[in-house]
Amino acid sequence: MSTPSRYPAPLGTVDELAALRADLTDAGFTTDHLAELLGPVASAALHRDQPLTARRVLLESQDPAGALVRLLVLGEAVSAQEVSAALPRTGVEGAIQLGLAVPADLEPGEEGVPPLQGTCDLRPYGDDRHDWWVASDLSEVALGTPLPTDHVLGVGGASTTLASWTPRPQVARALDLGTGCGVQALHAAGHAERVVATDLSARALEFAAFTAGLNEVALDLRAGSLLDPVAGETFDLVVSNPPFVITPRHEGVPLFEYRDGGAAGDTIVANLVRDLVGVLAPGGIAQLLGNWELREGEAWTDRVGGWLESTGLDAWVIQRESQDVAEYAETWVRDGGHRPGTPEFDDLYAAWLDDFSARGIERVGFGIITLQRPLSDRAPFRDLEEVVGPVAQPAGPAVLAGLRARTWLAEHSDADLLAVAWSVAPDVTEERVGRPGEPDPMVIQLRQGGGLSRTVRLDTVAAGLVGASDGDLTAEQILGGISVLTDAPVEELRASVLATLRDLVADGLLQ
Ligand SMILES: C[S@@+](CC[C@H](N)C(=O)[O-])C[C@H]1O[C@@H](n2cnc3c(N)ncnc32)[C@H](O)[C@@H]1O
Numbered sequence: 001m002s003t004p005s006r007y008p009a010p011l012g013t014v015d016e017l018a019a020l021r022a023d024l025t026d027a028g029f030t031t032d033h034l035a036e037l038l039g040p041v042a043s044a045a046l047h048r049d050q051p052l053t054a055r056r057v058l059l060e061s062q063d064p065a066g067a068l069v070r071l072l073v074l075g076e077a078v079s080a081q082e083v084s085a086a087l088p089r090t091g092v093e094g095a096i097q098l099g100l101a102v103p104a105d106l107e108p109g110e111e112g113v114p115p116l117q118g119t120c121d122l123r124p125y126g127d128d129r130h131d132w133w134v135a136s137d138l139s140e141v142a143l144g145t146p147l148p149t150d151h152v153l154g155v156g157g158a159s160t161t162l163a164s165w166t167p168r169p170q171v172a173r174a175l176d177l178g179t180g181c182g183v184q185a186l187h188a189a190g191h192a193e194r195v196v197a198t199d200l201s202a203r204a205l206e207f208a209a210f211t212a213g214l215n216e217v218a219l220d221l222r223a224g225s226l227l228d229p230v231a232g233e234t235f236d237l238v239v240s241n242p243p244f245v246i247t248p249r250h251e252g253v254p255l256f257e258y259r260d261g262g263a264a265g266d267t268i269v270a271n272l273v274r275d276l277v278g279v280l281a282p283g284g285i286a287q288l289l290g291n292w293e294l295r296e297g298e299a300w301t302d303r304v305g306g307w308l309e310s311t312g313l314d315a316w317v318i319q320r321e322s323q324d325v326a327e328y329a330e331t332w333v334r335d336g337g338h339r340p341g342t343p344e345f346d347d348l349y350a351a352w353l354d355d356f357s358a359r360g361i362e363r364v365g366f367g368i369i370t371l372q373r374p375l376s377d378r379a380p381f382r383d384l385e386e387v388v389g390p391v392a393q394p395a396g397p398a399v400l401a402g403l404r405a406r407t408w409l410a411e412h413s414d415a416d417l418l419a420v421a422w423s424v425a426p427d428v429t430e431e432r433v434g435r436p437g438e439p440d441p442m443v444i445q446l447r448q449g450g451g452l453s454r455t456v457r458l459d460t461v462a463a464g465l466v467g468a469s470d471g472d473l474t475a476e477q478i479l480g481g482i483s484v485l486t487d488a489p490v491e492e493l494r495a496s497v498l499a500t501l502r503d504l505v506a507d508g509l510l511q
Pocket residue numbers: 153154155156158159162177178179180181182183184198199200201204224225226241242243244257258259260261
């Protein structure tokens with residue numbers, strides 16, 4: 001059904017990679033320039049795996065970056081002349097030698113130098129501080145066939161989700177588990193002195209080595225399954241976009257290395273959550289993406305909460321979405337390159353539905369699991385919540401601030417919390433909604449402009465507390481004032497407001 005990849009992973013010496021780097025730079029092969037060259041419509045279509053609009057735009061273009069998109073993103077045949085012009089130092093021979101392309105067949109009756117056919121996906125990628133290039137296998141869009149089982153994934157939706165949500169403190173040692181093309185490791189190298197990147201797939205490690213070399217980023221690449229390659233070591237930050245896709249173990253269902261760890265159901269994520277404590281330095285943070293299976297009547301918080309029980313780790317888990325079993329099956333059968341309406345699509349779809357039905361699974365949740373090893377032997381905090389709407393990008397700064405706030409709350413008493421003179425964060429606004437003509441609002445709520453874009457409904461006591469929190473008076477002093485004004489006993493006011501106060505501090509609305 002699926003065969004291994006046809007072409008080997010790219011490989012280059014330091015000098016060859018330096019020449020390629022200079023060529024790509026001179027050709028303007030950057031995220032900004034490609035966005036300009038393709039324009040918003042073709043860029044968005046390409047993002048949706050529809051290459052036709054980009055092809056039409058590039059047909060008109062003489063831009064060397066356009067030739068590189070056709071060769072290295074769309075996997076098309078490009079004339080040797082265009083390749084030489086776009087990569088003058090590397091040249092046609094160099095591109096072939098690096099494993100980026102092979103000579104294509106000439107059309108019948110055609111003579112001369114054969115064009116080059118792209119065999120490796122290489123594209124610019126960056127964040128607000130970096131411009132990189134990432135090498136991976138050509139996508140399903142370029143291949144036009146179902147993916148090989150040893151496919152090495154490029155930067156996809158899950159990769160950018162994890163990259164966005166990762167808290168990025170400056171650390172000594174970081175681990176990227178399941179590095180694939182190396183994208184998370186590139187990000188980690190921006191704020192870690194040393195980055196270890198592991199993968200079970202030798203092919204993935206070859207792509208990661210090429211990506212690292214091309215970007216002059218030092219990575220300690222190691223082969224092996226899960227935590228085996230780092231046994232006995234500890235890290236300040238662990239990131240992982242693991243092979244979490246729940247896949248039926250059924251004859252004829254391919255095991256894609258890039259997304260499927262080979263374990264039953266959601267075991268791979270459950271085991272990682274349980275085992276990560278072994279590689280976290282005190283105070284160390286781990287973040288991973290995951291899917292979790294939900295049986296009839298089962299709350300996702302119970303399922304994931306069960307994984308956390310014996311870890312002793314702080315945990316903040318955010319469920320971003322959940323899909324019913326049919327949506328889930330469609331997503332992953334399509335992802336493997338099968339088109340609806342084909343017998344292969346239907347067979348695989350049925351295998352997923354049979355597997356879920358046999359095991360009583362009704363839905364599958366997806367989310368971001370952030371863990372922290374406490375510095376002391378205090379009780380770990382656990383926060384499992386659903387955040388489904390858009391959030392500020394990148395979300396990592398809000399996650400780091402939220403971790404810090406939750407840690408402070410876990411280490412301090414209610415009296416400590418009330419003894420702080422809190423300030424309302426600058427991105428917070430208040431909305432009051434009521435019936436026309438009525439003096440009192442029916443609803444008072446706070447809206448967070450940045451961070452995780454929270455909306456928090458307040459009662460009048462909490463609204464009074466927040467309204468007076470300008471960094472001068474402590475929460476206790478403000479509650480004392482409200483008690484005088486309303487004749488309500490201060491103990492009652494404290495009891496009514498404490499849970500809200502904790503949440504506002506945890507989520508950064510009060511700081
Ligand atoms: C979803 S991809 C993530 C790639 C990349 N880190 C990213 O964020 O795009 C998962 C990676 O895990 C690797 N993998 C699969 N099984 C593994 C295992 N048992 N141990 C370590 N890595 C594994 C795959 O080869 C693949 O590169």
